Amino acid sequence: MDFSITKELIFDYFNGNASALQKKMIDEWAKKPENEELFYAYLVEWELSRPQYTVDVAAGIDRYRQYVATRSSEVPLEVPATPIDEPRPLFRQLMFWYAAASVAVLLLAGWLFRSEITYQTYATAPGEIQAWVLPDGSKVTLNANSSLRVPRFGFGQRSREVLLNGEAEFSVVHKPNDQKFVVKTGNRLDVVVLGTEFTVYTRARRTQVVLNRGKVELQSQPMSNSPAKEPLIMLPGDLVTVDEGGVMQRKKVDEPKQYAAWTEHRYVFDGTKLSEVARLLSENYGLSVEITDPKIADWTVSGSFKAVDANELLNSISQVLGIQYSRQKNKVIFSPNPS
Known part of the structure; x- marks a missing residue:
């Protein structure tokens, strides 16, 4: 083991307190097969030491169920109970599901954090x-x-x-x-x-x-x-x-x-309907596209178009099909040219 990598340093890494240089050192250290098992052992130990992971969920739920059962089986007193002071069954159910949901959120948060550590996401x-x-x-x-x-x-x-x-x-x-x-x-x-x-x-x-x-x-x-x-x-x-x-x-x-032409900011269409182009604009650029006339939705476009951004592609498509478009932020509307 590299003695410059200590358990305390790795715990700082998990807590988000490690420096950029320390993070790089730990990443390189953990990628070595001989260190991987120890890294995950530290990860498990760190998770168990955090408060949200020490809660005995099953025991807590069992205690709550016993409490509800005890309250349900109690012999009523001779003095009439005031309705507003008696916990209603619906309220109890809501509290139970609220507690269960809270536990689920904690577990999900832990899973997401662990996923962030064990996986690199390119986006x-x-x-x-x-x-x-x-x-x-x-x-x-x-x-x-x-x-x-x-x-x-x-x-x-x-x-x-x-x-x-x-x-x-x-x-x-x-x-x-x-x-x-x-x-x-x-x-x-x-x-x-x-x-x-x-x-x-x-x-x-x-x-x-x-x-x-x-x-x-x-x-x-x-x-x-x-x-x-x-x-x-x-x-x-x-x-x-x-x-x-x-x-x-x-x-x-x-x-x-040609199906990877997008790597060069080029789009190749071969009898592609405008409705399909609209889906592409939505998927690649996050645009909401509306086609006002169903007829032009079936019009097709063919050719290779260079476009470094959405506006260049919109201009090319509208010119080739002889239609017009308007754009306000992420909303695009295609419509026929006025007669």
């Missing part, structure tokens, strides 16, 4: 595109309004699993031991690779994977009462879309790289 704001090199040497570029969660410790040593929300382009480094790189999505789909280049789009309405080179295996995680599905092997040029119901559709594309 982009609406309209922002940014690239990072992960600890294993793999490269990731996040599209706007996206996030990637990566384990702080042990990444690339025992496993390489990340959680994506949004859209990202990956260039994965191959490991000598053929260790897999797994991109988990919120739509019960895992993208499993060894070393390759691919793009993943995953938001609430669908997940889409485009493979540039190498080989990728898609593993669909079944619902608890559903049978497991066979993995799907993707080859270069494959585009696979998975809808909300878990149905996969695969097709070949001539230029898979």
